[in-house]
Amino acid sequence: METITVRRRLEAARDDLDRSIAVLRGERPVSSADSPQDDADVGTSLSEADRAEAVLASATAQRTEVVDALQRIQDGSYGKCADCGKPIPEGRLEARPEASRCVACQSKRDRMRR
Ligand SMILES: [Zn+2]
Known part of the structure; x- marks a missing residue:
């Protein structure tokens, strides 16, 4: 994009x-x-x-x-993950342009929050 x-x-x-x-x-x-x-x-x-x-x-x-x-x-x-620094996949940014983390790091965070 x-x-x-x-x-x-x-x-x-x-x-x-x-x-x-x-x-x-x-x-x-x-x-x-x-x-x-x-x-x-x-x-x-x-x-x-x-x-x-x-x-x-x-x-x-x-x-x-x-x-x-x-x-x-x-x-x-x-476009880079705030946690691991890897590029966030294009598809994820299409769906959520404001995403600051890759799916793996974000779900890790979500788990920690619970
Ligand atoms: Zn990451």
Whole structure:
């Protein structure tokens, strides 16, 4: 894949995430301290806030990955695994242009996190 294509895809992804994050921030319920609610309503809005929070956290994490990938394009390290230094297979970058590790190193990391 051409670097320019990757860069365009990453920039588009970053812009999409920026928009999603802005929407999520906007939709997050403001403190409801001033508006009395019964218990059922509080329960509902809490779980909705939690869900929005989780989506926002994952969008923010993904944005970080995308921005990091753009940075790697800048400094010429894009496409190499951050852990073992081997080239990341083209197919993986097609599917996930922001990937910073080869499949083997990434699954090792995912296992460690669990
Ligand atoms: Zn690796």
